Amino acid sequence: MNLIEYEAYFWAKFFVAERAVSGVIIILIYLIIASVFAYILSFHIAKIYSDEKTVFSRATGGVISFFEKLIGESPDHGMNFREYFTNLLLFNFFAGLISFLVIMFQNYLPFSYDTIGMPPSLAFNTVVSFLTNTDIQHYSDPMRLSYLSQTLVITGLMFLSAGTGFAASMAFVRGIRTDRGNIGNFYHDFLVAIFDLILPLTIIVTVILIFAGIPETMQRYVTVNAFLTNKVYNIPLGPVATLEAIKNIGTNGGGFYGANAAYPFENPDWFTNLVEFVSFIIIPLASLLALGIVFGDRKFGRMLYWVVMFFFIFDALFAFFGEFVGVPFLHLGYYTGNMVGKETAIGISQSTIFAVGATITSTGASNAALVSYTPAGIIGVLIGLLLNDPLGGVGTGVLNIFMYIIFTVFIASLMVGKLPEIMSLRISSKEIKYSTLSLITHPLLVVIPLGITLMIPHLMSTFVNPGSSRITELLYEFASAASNNGSEMGGFDTNQPFFNYLDGVLMLLGRYLLMAFQLAIAQAFSVKKAKAQYYRSIDTSNWIFGMLLIAAMILIGLLSYFPIIVLGPLLSWAHDFNLMLGAMV
Amino acid sequence: MNFRKVYEEFILTLRNMRPDVIIHNPVMFLTEMSLFISVFIYLFPGFFGVPSTSTYLQFYLAVVILLFLTVFFSSMSTAMSEGKSRAITDSLKKFKTEVVAHVVRGDGTVEVKSTDLRKGDIIIVYRDEIIPIDGEVVEGSGYVDESNVTGESRAVMKVIGDTVTGSTRLITDRIKIRATADPGSTFIDKMIELVNRATRERTPNEIALTVFLSGLTLIFLIITASIFSISHYYGRTANVMMLIVLLIALIPTTIGALLPAIGIAAINKVSEYNIIAKSGRAIENAGDIDTIILDKTGTITIGERQAVRMYPNKGVDEKEFYRMCALASFYDQTKEGISILNLAKSNGISVSDDDLKGYRFIPFSSETKYSGIELENDYVIKGSLRALKEKFHVADEFIEALCKEISMRGGTAIPVVHNGKFAGVIELQDLIKPGIKERISEIRNMDIKTVMCTGDDEVTAQYISAQVGLDEYIANSKPIDKYNVVIREKERQRMVAMVGDGTNDAPALAKADVGLAMNNGTQAAKEAANMIDLDSNPTKLMDVIFLGKQILITRGALTTFSIANDISKYFVIIPAIFYMFPSLSLVNVLDLTDPIVAVTSALIFNTIIIVFLIPLALGGVKYKPTSISDLLKRNIMIYGLGGVVVPFIAIKLIYMLLVALGVVW
DSSP states (O other), X not given: OOHHHHHHHHHHHHHHHOHHHHHHHHHHHHHHHHHHHHHHXXXXXXXXXXXXOOTTHHHHHHHHHHHHHHHTOOTTSOOOHHHHHHXXXXXXXXXXXXXXXXXXXXXXSSSOSSOOOOOHHHHHHHHHHHHTTOOOOSOOOXXXXXXXXXXXXXXXXXXXXXXXXXXXXXXXXXXXXXXXXXXXXXXXXHHHIIIIIIHHHHHHHHHHHHHTTOOOOOOOEEEEEOTTTOOEEEEEOSSHHHHHHHHHHTTOOOOSSTTGGGSTTTOOSHHHHHHHHHHHHHHHHHHXXXXXXXXXXXXXXXXXXXXXXXXXXXXXXXHHHHHHHOOGGGOSSOOOOOOTTBOTTTHHHHHHHHHHHHHHBSOOOOSBOGGGSOHHHHHHHHHHHHTTOSSBSTTHHHHHHHHHHHHHHHHHXXXXXXXXXXXXXXXXHHHHHXXXXXXXXXXXXXXXXXXXXXXXXXXXXXXXXXTHHHHHHHHHHHXXXXXXXXXXXXXXXXXXXXXXXHHHHHHHIIIIIHHHHHHHHHHHHHTOOOOOOSSOSSOTTSHHHHHHHHHHIIIIIIGGXXXXXXXXXXXXXXXXXXXXXXXXX | OOHHHHHHXXXXXXXXXXXXXXXXXXXXXXXXXXXXXXXXXXXXXXXXXXXXXXXXXHHHHHHHHHHHHHHHHHHHHHHHHHHHHHHHHHHHHTTOOOOEEXXXXXXXXXXXXXXXXXXXXXEEEOTTOBOOSOEEEEEOOEEEEOHHHHOOOSXXXXXXXXXXXTTOEEOSSOEEEEEOSOTTSSHHHHHHHXXXXXXXXXXXXXXXXXXXHHHHHHHHHHHHHHHHHHHHHTTOOOOHHHHHHHHHHHSOHHHHHHHHHHHHHHXXXXXXXTEEESOHHHHHHXXXXXXXXXXXBTTTEEEEEEEEEEEEOTTSOHHHHHHHHHHHHTTOOSHHHHHHHHHHHHTTOOOOGGGGTTOEEEOOOTTTOEEEEEETTEEEEEEOHHHHHHHHOOOOHHHHHHHHHHHHTTOEEEXXXXXXXXXXXXEEEEEEOTTHHHHHHHHHHXXXXXXXXXXXXXXXXXXXXXXXXXXXXXXXXXXXXXHHHHHHHHHTTOOEEEEEOSGGGHHHHHHSSEEEEETTXXXXXXXXXXXXXXXXOTTHHHHHHHHHHHHHHHHHHHHHHXXXXXXXXXXXXXXXXXXXXXXXXXXXXXXXXXXHHHHHHHHHHHHHHHHHHHHHHHHOOOOOOOOHHHHHHHHIIIIIIHHHHHHHHHHXXXXXXXXXXXXXX
């Protein structure tokens, strides 16, 4: 054995033995790879945000203008907030209505093979869920949907919701960037988002996933005759790779199979796991970095990157160590961490970084059963949801973090005796009002349903786990719906009319109400001219501001949930912890 | 402090506690509602199903008292502020003296009470009479003592066309004025009205903060309610009183209580500078000024040119030249002339009438541009270089070089010709106000750009601006130039502050974000400006900027402090409410064993911190002009980190004190 071989052997042994170290390193590798790709994409997104031509424009320009001529719109027709938002809302509403009808009548439509179908409440929930980029699935059986529904409704809405979200962020950036008094044309923005960004990326990811072995077929089922049980299983196939690609690129998160990315046909190994992780991080992260380019202040983009990374790394390590330490008293001898509900091919570190990434963005995909996470692990995953997805979905991440930025600028400016301004635009009381409204909407949408549900005993009857875990599960459910995330912890029967309708309303409000506030801010900015600065006002790009932003997100976003976190997951954790102590004594 | 004042403020405090008044402050309104509910709980504990043992009743009583004190202190801080501004308007009202006016009707005059005068009336004012109403002099002239309105003790000469202010006193001669205002809308009435309105109305910034605080309050209300249902889920009924305490502790009572007082205090502080602010908004804007336009004369320099040195020509005796200067200026009653004579005197030269027997004085005129004395062929003339050269056909390279050098230094050169030859040059300088250089550098430390407007030539303007360290100057400026600078800066979205007094300044004053009009200026200027300086001291603009910053900082600091406080309160109250879960002891970082005493300690802290911060709210946070990032770091450390740490320590101390006093529930 020469020295190099010995070295390799030593380190291989070290990483196998020291699983905590290798886990942390894997998590960091995931983040680094995602960051590199996001950095590359940020230049592309910056071009889109600046209304410049991109590498795809030559190919897509004709398509976009064809569609625009078809509906009689043009990018020169600038819309103010009211017009833009009305068009966005109506467009989404009709898409939702058609989708609802397709699902309700799917058995009378083509491509329906043994489809079970959905009751109205579930159909409503599903349509709203995919329309709002949430992708909560209150069903797990793929047989509930026909192939037509899968393709038209599920995949169609996945594109539509991502495109809508990104269009909103284009309008927002335009409101800040320009002073024309309008925030652009919704249909143009939507088409650009689809054709210049989402579709090309989806195609690239689809190809990668197909090569990685994910099915892409129109074949109906694989019939498995299980050896021991002598029972025939029909495993549905379909265009899984495409769906998987748009599911992640569009930060949608709703899987082809109910088990989502924990299902081998969706996510067979570490490579697809990494590809999927990168593909749902890439647009939100690149959008933040692109802001730095668009506003001519690269440090601003970098500051946002580190603020998000702070939460990302903190949550990931919290979840990882929560799962890694697990509940050792269950295994007094050899203990490998909490592998319950996890895919062995993926392991703890890759499961937790995936889950945290899915809740820090608004993806909500999962490659493990979150209900079997330890309380500590679930806190790590939950923080993203409670903060209303700090990295956000396609487009919405930019909108969400700007609400915190506006508030932080307001307080920081006051503290130095200046009137608040951002990107040299004065922040007036109107913008503060809307950003406050948008910041408080999320906690209200989470806490009010939680409080109501807890008071109704028959709703609490389907829970599997006892005690404080139920509070955690409810909190998770509503936080996921309100933040349009779609991550599911489960633990109870979510397919009840009450939860179907309630979640549906939460998703609608969490999406469109927030978007209305945020676009109203964009409109307010769009009439303002930038100030030619002599000296910088508050420097919104340095580390002090970054720390203030983090503090504001914790104090305003997270701390309000303190009592519920304490009485839910923390109580369970303390409970386990005491059990563990008891077992040791 | 007299009892009457205390009594008045007490009455004001009670008025501010009325629900219909306090509703404008949502945070305090919620606190007051909680107070009412807690009184109800204390009286009828059975109705709410809360424990009613004597220990609990004592706790309820403590909560009632503490909530009452919270509302009371908040209302008191506002009342203290209001009391002050009431004192200011009262002192303005004292100027309004009711007198009998002699109104011209036909050929004679009629005696009319000043309150019955009408706009347009022609009134005769005799010597030593109070001018009954604002007006314009239409006949005669005289000195008017305006000290009660302006604070300026020197009497002011008023001639035809000048405006006079009601309630000031004519001390010489007799004038005829035409009333320019109806009683009730005179200058003083307007100022009283302005102060009242400015105190009442809330600035956009204050509204934004109120919206934000209300939003937070709403979240905390819902969170508190959710705790009720969580305990219901755990099979327990939460003690409503405990929840009320949690709610009050969480909502931003500190800033909520003091917010109204801060705004009024700003108006008061401006008033203490003898400035009438037409709106609180103008004061806030002052804090964010990017550009400040200063007049050279009166703001940067004293505005009187004075002789500072005398340079004899080659071959002229120094003493002899001094003597010549003194003689030439002996009859010159202009300020420059007097200063030349004084300078000569301080150099040991004394001249008297006898020295000039028979000499004729040539006074200065704007056509000739020189003055001096002459007796037949013997003459001493001083004046502008060009005028002297033309008049006497003299030329002297040395003198011309000297004149040029002096004007490079920002001075004015006055060459002296004696019998056909240049005898030397007198250097006049407009003195830079003492302390102005430091003020300018303070302003620049606040990242504000300074622009000086002056009617002087390029060379002088450049010199002065370099001397005091200004960023930009506009030489040979006309009033329209000021307006142009304002427009230029506004187009770049910058905030502009300026001082003005003349009618020409009115458009610029109206456009500027902060326009400070001098009280001795014209009516048009005063109407266009959003602040009026009663002392007519233009340097005060910088004080206003300072104040504007201070009020913003005070609000920001207290908000940060208030929000940061919540962390500790969560850690105290949540484990106390759920003391039945022993596992939650890991949240109980302060190790407060008695839950009720712990909750009470948190509420006590919540209440007394308001009292401690009242002086800060009324007096403003200490502020030294430094760079923005240093200031931000400093305030984050003090009010952010301080706001996290202080309550932990304070609550623990209060708890220990209560336990030591034997309070055990």
